[in-house]
Amino acid sequence: MWSLDQPYLLRAEPLLARTPLALLVVLAVGAGASAGLVGLQVAPPLVLQIAGVTAGHGVLLVTALAWSGVRSSSSVVAVVLLALAATAAAVVPLGAGAYLLPALWVLWLAARGQLAALGLGTPLPPQGMVAGTLVGAGLSTHLLLSASRTLGVQTRIDHAPEVLAAIAYDLGANVLTAECFFRGALFQRSQRRWSFAAAVAVATVAYVARYVVDPLLPKTVEQVIGAVFYLALLGVINCWLRWRYESLVPGLVSALVFFAAYRTLGAG
């Protein structure tokens, strides 16, 4: 028993320990430079879109990977794959399929046992998968119902390629990076320092803030309020799923189901 056998030391790892500052700076500089070039009309707006997606999601993913002890080279590979996927999605109509590349890379790292700290590559609890699916389905149903009743937004199926592209984006970038960082890394690290409730609050506030400042999110008041409502719910529930089942996968499933439903609204 730890309390009897092990030395008791009041030494906690700092919350931001092992943050890959160099990589973050490179990503920020890249995004800033792209914005500058586009602003000067030296580069087309496409470049800024690619750099923004790469930097925005890359920051979350490389931080999560670094906090879980993955080598820098693996993080660089993840960023490169994100950049490739963003480029392909921007250039080629079916290029969004390239977002599977970063997802596969993360899967490969998880299979090698390097992402256990994030809750990936650990045994998959069947109840957790069911719970994640039910949570995603429940929130999706409510979203679709309330959106159609309050905002008059209807589910459309006449833009399937765009929906599929958005789902691929969610799978390889949006959901993957957000869950890896906010639940896999930030919540996990917070709950070691503070209580469960405090850790949920920290991770959820950061999660909601990430979407509120996202330039791709529609900025009407109704949509921002709706986003905050659903993302906060999703964030809290995914924290609980991560904590309860000690795996990131149930949360990934619930978020993917929810975002898939969101994409069918056509606003995506």
Add this chain to the structure above:
Amino acid sequence: MSLVAAALVAVTVLVALEGAGPAALCRHLYLVPVIVAALRFGVAGGALAAAAAVLLSAPFVLPEIERAGLTTEAVEGLVTFGVVVLVGVLSGVLRARAGRHRRRYELLVTIQRALAEEAPVDVALGRLRAALASRLRVDALAIVGRDGERLVVAGGDRVAEGSLAARVLESGEAIFVGDTGGDGRARRAFATPLMSGGHAVGVLAVERRGEISLAERATLEAVGAHVGIALENARLVSRQRRFADELSQRVAEARRELEELDRAKSAFVAIASHELRTPLTALQGFSEILAVRRLPPEEVARLASVMRREARRLGRIVSDLLDLSRIERGLEPALCRIPVRIDAVIQATAEIFRQGSATHLITTECEPALPIVDADPDALERVLTNLISNAIKYSPTGSTVCVGARAAAGGVAIEVADAGRGIPAELLSRVFEPYYRVPDAAAAARGTGIGLAVVKALVEAHGGTVHVESAPALGTRVIVVLPPAASLTPRAARV
């Protein structure tokens, strides 16, 4: 929970069927499943059910606000949201609080039951740990208790130096550790002292993968205080029982000793009567002969010599009895101390025995220029008489009794050695006890069993020591060491 979910859906259906929008009367029915969930599952259940009720009723309220703004009906709907959430959370909080009190009470009852029976500390701790483990839903639980100088651990092998338990035991303060290491869910640890009389008499340590809430920690601290007192009581009861057993054992031993002493005294009375009667009979008989008959001078002299020897013997016995009486009253023998030359006393005493005993060869060996001792000559003579008399009594006829003196540690050591059967080593410590006689000695010779006790008392009254060395079948040597007289020369001493 599924029943609550079904009830919430049913209420929603009723609200939809009523068709009155946000102000539908059926909306108040949401309170029923919310309260049930709160009472069944606590705060989380109440809050979740309330949130579900709000989510389900939102499609009836929000479109009204979208369409017509904050109408009276819309406000009623919003107020219902608030009431449902408030009732759900409050009911949950009250239920949780009541549950905590109940658990704490049950825990205390469990502790009392576990410690109700008297048992050694390690057994009591084991019972207590088993009882607490079944009540507290923790992954690991250990109880450490002090038992005198040692630590008894239930739920572990030892308390490592510098560990959490050791720290709590040392400081007497509860400590919470948010994370003990490892992947996955944080493993929390909490250790609280078992307090009694303001001191930590042990530690209660629990570990769990997950939360150990503030309320649980407060409960554990209360349990720690309670267990500490109960444990201390159990320890005191155990110690009292041990003391009682020990006392009972000592009383039994003392009783045995008293019975033995009583038997010895009875035997002593019989022996002493006989010892007194023998010389008295001789004196009486010889004196009657001298009184009624006319005897030749040689015969008169012989009879007088016998009478003198018996009178001396009688006097010695009476002196011993008087000294023993003083010893038993806790008094020292009365002494009249003057500077004495030991060698002269030894020679004189030995000579008396040589004249009286033809059965043993009595030799003396004294170092020249022995230190003068400050002693009562009569007492010294009685010491020597007792020792030589014993040596003669318990050694075979024809053997030699050696009496000697030498300088030792500034004083004089007197030794009386015989070639008798010796005394078993385990009985040597008892030979100076009054009335005690070595079992074999009773058959070998007559004696009162007070001689050596008197010797010891007389020697110690002089500030000296006496001890016996003996080897079975080889003989016995009694060594008396007397301190020197201060500032005295051999010339000033009495011969």
